[in-house]
Amino acid sequence: MKLLLLAHSTLAHLTGGVETHVDALGRAAAALGHDVELLTTAHPRGLAEEVRDGVRIEYLAGTRPALRGRDWRAASVAAVGRRAAGGAGDLLLSFNDAGAAVARARIGPAHWVVMYGRTLGHLVSEWHDRAGLAGLVTYPRRALALVYHAVGEARLLARVDGVVATCDRLRADLARRRGLRVVLAYNGTDPRVFRPDPARRATVRRTLGIPGAAPVLLLAATVNRQKGIWVGVEAFVRLAARRPDLYLLVAGDGPDRARLEARLRGRTEGDRARFVGAAPLGAMPGYFAAADLLLYPTFRAEGLPTAIVEALACGVPAVASDRGGVASAVRDGETGVLLPSPSVAAVAAATAALLDDRARRAALGRRGVELARATFDTRRIVARLLPELASAAGVSRAAH
Numbered sequence: 001m002k003l004l005l006l007a008h009s010t011l012a013h014l015t016g017g018v019e020t021h022v023d024a025l026g027r028a029a030a031a032l033g034h035d036v037e038l039l040t041t042a043h044p045r046g047l048a049e050e051v052r053d054g055v056r057i058e059y060l061a062g063t064r065p066a067l068r069g070r071d072w073r074a075a076s077v078a079a080v081g082r083r084a085a086g087g088a089g090d091l092l093l094s095f096n097d098a099g100a101a102v103a104r105a106r107i108g109p110a111h112w113v114v115m116y117g118r119t120l121g122h123l124v125s126e127w128h129d130r131a132g133l134a135g136l137v138t139y140p141r142r143a144l145a146l147v148y149h150a151v152g153e154a155r156l157l158a159r160v161d162g163v164v165a166t167c168d169r170l171r172a173d174l175a176r177r178r179g180l181r182v183v184l185a186y187n188g189t190d191p192r193v194f195r196p197d198p199a200r201r202a203t204v205r206r207t208l209g210i211p212g213a214a215p216v217l218l219l220a221a222t223v224n225r226q227k228g229i230w231v232g233v234e235a236f237v238r239l240a241a242r243r244p245d246l247y248l249l250v251a252g253d254g255p256d257r258a259r260l261e262a263r264l265r266g267r268t269e270g271d272r273a274r275f276v277g278a279a280p281l282g283a284m285p286g287y288f289a290a291a292d293l294l295l296y297p298t299f300r301a302e303g304l305p306t307a308i309v310e311a312l313a314c315g316v317p318a319v320a321s322d323r324g325g326v327a328s329a330v331r332d333g334e335t336g337v338l339l340p341s342p343s344v345a346a347v348a349a350a351t352a353a354l355l356d357d358r359a360r361r362a363a364l365g366r367r368g369v370e371l372a373r374a375t376f377d378t379r380r381i382v383a384r385l386l387p388e389l390a391s392a393a394g395v396s397r398a399a400h
Contacts, residue, residue, distance in 0.1 A: 001386055002089030003029050004109065005038040006076060006099045009066035010057070012043055015278055016222070017306040018116060021166070021187040022095055025114075028190075028382040030054030035089070039079050041065050041072060073101035080108040091390055093164070100152055103159035112389050113156060114164045115174070116187070116303030117324055162392060164385070167304040167325025181392060185385045186328065187304055188376035194313035196369065197289045204290040208249070208274050215355055216247045218291035218316070220284070220307040221298070223254035228297035228321065228342045233260050233273075235295065235348040240269035243355070251287045253278040288314035292361065293354055296320035296330075297342035304328050309376045312336075312368030317361060319350045329376070335368040 007022045022038070030036045036055045043059040050057050060075040076099070083089065084107045092111045094102065102108055157163065157174075162181035165171035171184045205212055217236055221227040229250065236248040250260075250273070257275060264270030279287060284307075288294075294311040295318075302324030309329050311318055318336035320326050332338035337350040354361045 001091060001390060002035045002109075003037070003386065004080070004083065004089050004092045005036065005055075006080070006092065006094040006102065007038065007040050008068050008072065008095070008098045010038065010040050011281065012047075012057075012059075013041065013066035015281070017187070017303070018095060020306050021114075024188070024190065024378045025093075025382055026055040027053040028379045029386060031379060032383055032386075034386065037083075037089075039076060041067060068097070072098075077101050077105050077107070081105070084108050091386065093389075094160075097149070097152060097156060099160070100156045103156055106159070110390065111160045112162050112164055112183075113160050114166065115170060116166050117170060117301055162389070164389070167328045169325055169327070170303065183385065183388060183392065185381050186376055187306060187309070188378040188381050189306070189309045189313050189372065190379070191313045191369075191373045191377055194285050194288065194310045194372070196315040196365075197285065200286050201289040204286040208276070208290070210247050210249075210274070210290065211245070214245045214247050215243070215293075216249055216291045217351065218249045218251065218287060218294050218311070219296075220251045220279075220287065220294065220311070221296070221305070223250065223252045223257040223260065225256055226298070226300040227254075228299050229254075229256060230260060231297040231342050231344055231347055232295040233263065234344045235297070235351060236273070237264070237267070237269055238344065238348045239352060239355075240272060246272065246355070248273040249287060249291060250275045251277075251279050251284065284310060285314065288316050291316050293351060294318040294320075294336075295347060295351065296326065297339070297347045298323050298326070299342055300324070302326055309372060313372035313376065315365035315369045317354065317364035317368060319347060319354065329371070331371070335364055335371055 005026055009019055011019050011023045026036050026038055030053060038055055038057045040059060041063040042065050044065045047059055060079055063071045063075050080102045089109050092108045093114055095114045099111060099113060103111055157180055163174055164183050164185050165174055166187045171182055174180060174182045202212060210216060219229050219232045221229060223229045240246045261275055264273050288311050294316050296308055298321055300323060304325035308318050312329060312335055318330045320330045320336060321339050321342035327338060330336040330338045339346045
């Protein structure tokens with residue numbers, strides 16, 4: 001199958017969950033023998049094209065790295081149009097609204113859009129991200145922008161062959177839209193890379209100055225308010241005061257990092273906190289291996305967080321809030337603890353209970369590994385997804 005991918009950004013631009021999924025899906029498709037090409041915005045260092053893990057990548061000239069706008073809309077339509085003139089292939093997968101202009105132009109092969117959530121859901125995310133008077137003042141402007149993009153989202157859904165929903169809650173939401181074809185395919189991980197690894201655990205802990213037997217809590221996300229990193233830090237402070245062997249590892253960067261580091265500076269517990277910043281490519285398996293629990297107390301209208309899936313694959317249970325697609329992976333009492341709301345007290349209590357029950361924690365970890373291998377293996381997901389999309393799109397276009 002000839003597969004064309006369309007994304008605003010890749011791991012060459014950012015290290016977020018969507019970018020990780022774009023990369024993983026493309027690599028898995030190429031490994032399965034498909035002909036895969038990815039069109040994206042300009043490379044930050046000016047690279048025009050490259051081949052990575054079997055995927056041909058073109059960084060479209062005249063666009064701005066990782067940014068949507070008029071330049072991206074024009075360049076993406078032109079690039080897909082050139083391919084359409086020469087036989088564009090079998091399937092076009094665009095991510096979020098990256099293919100909006102192409103869908104409007106009605107060019108290229110069968111077009112499915114991969115979605116992680118609904119635009120209007122981020123009204124709640126932005127509300128939780130506000131800080132101080134400045135946040136209150138700017139919120140209406142950000143909310144208005146989301147409403148504008150929600151209108152564009154509705155138009156996009158009316159023009160594509162179908163939607164790939166990446167979590168159960170999103171699929172249920174989209175299924176209520178009459179006439180929209182929806183397929184569920186989780187954004188997964190590679191369990192051959194993300195796996196329990198005692199040797200790596202020892203190495204990473206030694207590098208970070210963490211004792212081999214110490215319990216370690218991990219926070220892995222953009223360090224902003226809506227991701228609830230501050231809740232995890234405060235829960236650690238509360239627990240660490242009574243647990244002198246407890247350590248905290250924060251993998252990620254963002255606008256709240258400096259404030260949270262300052263919060264711990266000078267405190268006894270602060271000596272046991274490690275802020276490692278945005279993880280370079282290939283580092284996250286080591287951080288998961290070093291951890292005993294993942295804390296994910298998000299306020300955000302999430303899709304299925306990549307960090308949670310990767311943690312489960314590594315045998316690390318999660319204490320997480322029930323937002324968006326989180327429940328697709330954090331199955332309460334089976335792979336972790338699912339909280340109705342991300343309060344400091346609730347996160348601290350759930351974490352303490354797991355720290356005190358090593359056998360339960362180990363059982364949750366084993367079940368997480370089983371679930372990741374059976375349900376969240378990207379290669380298996382892609383092997384099922386692509387033929388299903390091609391078949392469904394063929395039926396859809398024939399009907400028109």
